[in-house]
Amino acid sequence: MFDENAVRRWRPLFLGLTGVFLAMLAFGLYRIFLLTPNERTMGIAQKIMYVHVPSAWNAFFSFGAAFAFSVAHLATKNIKWDLLAHACVEVGTLFATFVLITGPLWGKPAWGTYWDWHDARLVTTLILWLIFLGYLMLRATSESRGRRSKLSAIVAIVGFCDVPIIHMSVLWWRTIHPMPVVMNREAGVGRNIDSTMLGSLLFMLAAFNLLFFILVYHRVALEIAREKLDALKSVRARRLEEVG
């Protein structure tokens, strides 16, 4: 998937996957709004969970993938890993943005407030978003390619360390976020939630995860197109110098 021909070869597969994603999304929304019951205390506001949690999962998954690709890049100096890490960070930042918007929109009807600076999960998620926003800014501003790749790989590795902190924050500190609902050890995994709700949540998680791969494919295609453009620009500059 790292040259124009490969992008073209993979296109039918990703077009098919886009169709599968759209069908899953339509069925997922049908399930959420017509088949899944409302939560007892939050009512319909709890339906925000079906986009908030999959967005969070996708953000963590993206940053996890960026972490792995950055480690591979630092170990091998292969630019392909850097390209993939960049694509994952951009997609992950998009989903982290959704988390930071849908969270307060759920928080207001559920807790009576959009934001609480004393809540460890909210603040650590904001820090994660800022770290990866910094990553994208670093890539946009840094001139030297080697230096840019190395520095951004380090930022991705350090930034990912925040993900387990976010996950554990509800156990380590007092927060207004609930304790883990699905991965609840005391009640048993998946036993602390209505089975229809769990089914809808897992279905949306699968759909969003599929979307992650589709978006990364298109982001890689963009980077390949830009690489080709940069190469052509330098060839033209050289030719113009030769011609005088």
Place this chain on the structure above:
Amino acid sequence: MSREGFVAAAYGVVFIGLIVYALGLRLRVFAARRQAARLESDLAELERASK
């Protein structure tokens, strides 16, 4: 805002955001490829002129 309003706002942000990002991504790919094609033809012209 009512609870339904918060739900609509959350779903709206996610789906409109996804559509805007996906369209933007495709447009950026299209723009880069178009510019590359133009540069390729420029280069071919330079080649012809230098011969």
